[in-house]
Amino acid sequence: MTTADTSSRTRGPGLFVSLVIHFVAEAIAIWVATALVSGIHVYGGITTYLWIAVLFGVVNAVLGTVLRLLTLPLIVLTLGLMSFAITVAMLALTASLSSKLDIDGFWSAVGAAAIVAIVSAVIELFTRRAVSN
Numbered sequence: 001m002t003t004a005d006t007s008s009r010t011r012g013p014g015l016f017v018s019l020v021i022h023f024v025a026e027a028i029a030i031w032v033a034t035a036l037v038s039g040i041h042v043y044g045g046i047t048t049y050l051w052i053a054v055l056f057g058v059v060n061a062v063l064g065t066v067l068r069l070l071t072l073p074l075i076v077l078t079l080g081l082m083s084f085a086i087t088v089a090m091l092a093l094t095a096s097l098s099s100k101l102d103i104d105g106f107w108s109a110v111g112a113a114a115i116v117a118i119v120s121a122v123i124e125l126f127t128r129r130a131v132s133n
Contacts, residue, residue: 021127022124023050023054023057024050024053025120025123025124025127026053026056026057026116026120027046027049027050027052027053028119028120029053029115029117029118029120029123030049030052030053030056030116031049032116032119033112033115033119034112036111037108037111037112038104038108039103039105039107039108039109039111040101040102040103040104040108040111040112041103041104042100042101042102043101043102044100048100051098051100052094052098052100052101055097055098056090056091056094059090059093059094059097060087063090064086064087064090067086067089068083071086084113087113087117088106088113091109091112091113092109095109
């Protein structure tokens with residue numbers, strides 16, 4: 001058995017599989033947020049949740065990353081609270097870009113962002129453990 005054969009066995013899932021797992025976890029987290037926060041409304045079914053998760057992921061990855069880099073001193077100074085504020089803003093931006101997601105107010109966005117962050121982190125923690133085993 002060559003080293004190429006053994007290294008392919010120890011690798012994790014590919015990029016596509018990792019992205020699908022991430023977006024499904026985000027869609028589930030958004031669903032949980034809509035179930036728990038009365039000010040968050042999603043109009044549609046499973047594909048709508050997946051679309052919103054992809055849109056939120058792209059907005060957060062592109063614009064959220066730039067904002068986090070620009071506000072890095074504030075993030076350090078506020079012990080990460082500024083990063084959470086950026087996540088709330090990215091969720092609000094996602095709602096403004098999609099006609100299928102409505103957020104009634106600031107506190108609804110804060111609650112939804114907190115729930116999405118917690119639920120997606122827990123789901124991805126379990127899926128990473130399951131995939132790595």
